[in-house]
Amino acid sequence: MIEDDTELAEILTEYLKQFNIKVTNYEDPFLALSSLKLNTYDLIILDLTLPGMDGLDVCKAIVKDFDIPIIISSARSDITDKVTALQLGADDYLPKPYDPRELEVRVKTILRRFNHTNVQEEKSKTFKLDLDKKEITKNDKYIKLTAAEFEVLSLLIKREGFVISREDIFDNSDLLNQDYEGSGSLAVIINRIRQKIEDNPKEPKYLHTIRGMGYKFHNE
Template identity: 35%
Template sequence: MDKENILIVDDDKEIRNLIEIYLKNEGYNTIKAKDGIEALSVLQNNEVDLIILDIMMPNMDGIEVCMKVREEREMPIIMLSAKSEDMDKILGLTTGADDYVTKPFNPLELIARVKSQLRRYKKFNNNSADEQDIQTEGVMEIEDLMINTNTHEILVDGKDIKLTPTEFSILELLAENRGIVFSIRKIYEAVWKEEFFENDNTVMVHIRKIREKIEEDTRKPKYIKTVWGVGYKIDK
């Protein structure tokens, strides 16, 4: 089976080369770009399965690149940044990134994040003919919201909604367990498959993005309900 192509975008040559070494040791194919403009050019001419994207770059920063990529593509994006402030992380996730790693980082941790995102992406795109045959078995309907876990389609009042693989995984988790309240910790550990750290607002940012896409009024959500002090749920 062909290994996935991973695009490494960073203006620091040493970081690009370091990440490439670890990825190649895991058998991945790599493509490197020194800035956002070069990254977008690479995407026009190559099949890319995942992007590792630095935020602070000349010419075009990672935030702008992420926004442009998300206009057309759904592959996982892992943001890199020397900044550790919450607002920087929120900005990256809000523009469509799936995960966020702060520099300096442990290369082995980054590789673990890559593997996790690629597993989710494969599941997200696993639309085989056999799955199409059992399509109705994987359909969940919650009022005007329709979730098809076989084709990973989301419809709200008949309108097609585009979710990232991570957003879909969160929505699927809540929809499959209607009436059960999931804490932020439980959502994170179920979706990301790794230990949750206190004060990590990754889940809240993703919930907000999902609501912006599926809710008519995010201040009065119809589908994903907040149970204050506990977590989130979708009612039965």
């Protein structure tokens, strides 16, 4: 849990404890993000109004680097925040105040769905992404990628089925920016990826260009 309201955090922690749900709370979002690199968590309950860093930015950082379901727990009433959080990749949005029983049900529901999905994907997906090893495989065969290619393809895989704009790719990249040109341009990187993953790069089955919008990835 990333929540700077310590009283609320204690109440929720004690309540969820009776359902064998162990909660570790961080008031500081920077400490929380650091902890994610060192520890394994099943789910994140994220407040949006945090000290030093907006919760939406925290959500964006988590989705970029980790495959963990997120429940937004927020007192913000602006529908834009809810829409933005869900677009960034949050799995649920719970407006404060709420009954702890509702949080308990949502946590269990999302964990059940998330765990089931992971099992299904492990069995059926053509492409598998291993962020810890910085590896992507196709039908369990390793794909040799440059750092930029891995960064772009991993983002597309994580957001499978959604159109990802050029701006989204740049915003979520540590290696690319809007002035990235020449041999390292995004279009060139996309073409190089297609050469490595498609049976026929001229008629792509997995990585599609959506004219005027961006790119969409299908992991069949």
